[in-house]
Amino acid sequence: MVYSQRNFVDRRDAGRQLAGVLAKYTQSEPLILALPRGGVPVAFEIAQALRAPLELMLVRKIGAPGHPEYGIGAVVDGSDPQVVYNEEAMRIVNPPASYVETESQRQLAEIERRRKTYQGNRSATPTEGRTVIVVDDGIATGGTVKAVLRALRKAGSGRIILAVPVAPREALKELRTEADEVICLQTPDPFRAVGLHYLDFDQTSDEEVIRLLRDARSGVGLSR
DSSP states (O other): OOOOOSOBSSHHHHHHHHHHHHGGGGGGOOEEEEOTTTHHHHHHHHHHHHTOOEEEOOEEEEEETTEEEEEEEEEEOSSSOEEEEOHHHHHHHOOOHHHHHHHHHHHHHHHHHHHHHHHTTOOOOOOBTOOEEEEOSOOSSOHHHHHHHHHHHHTTBSSEEEEEEEOOHHHHHHHTTTSSEEEEEEOOSSOOOGGGGBSOOOOOOHHHHHHHHHHHHHTTTTTO
16 A cells, blocks of 8 residues: 655654554554664554554574575564575575574574663563564565564564555565565655655664654653
8 A cells, every 4th residue: 555655854753653554453452563773663653652662673684505695584573583484595505404504593693682782671562363564664575574473473473564665666566475464655666765755764773762762662752
């Protein structure tokens, strides 16, 4: 579903626009899952508008032996972390099982390190049976988001909604088979880069992520 074709002021503006479309889910008591770092300011506005809890969805690619940039799978955070494999890549590379296990554990440790950086000792909230809304600041290829959606399905999540401000049509076409609903505000053609559709696309800092998560937990902004 496409709702507009104009630039966003910044990530929080994009989040407010998405929140208007997602208001119908307020009564479902959804869990908002943000992909850090850029997805957090977008998701914060959605969580505030829907009065919903905000959590991080951390994901790390599992690279092929000797070619770490070529993803053969991903480790996705959660109360029960999931490993999602790219079946085609696994067939092509055919990595040793010992390598896959070692690399999966290494990426899981990195996810845990990042979780502690952002959220201290807070554990991930279970998603089983819950309506979850996955949020990022945009999609380029969709590979990371696909891993997240598959992991949530594997973990027994209830209704899974993907909400992003901007993405290419082809990526969304594939992702619609992974989520129960996909909401995107812009699908530019030709698609060149996510940042071109923001007036302000400065990098989101770790400090901002930590502050927004803290504000979400304490209810800052809910009176607006």
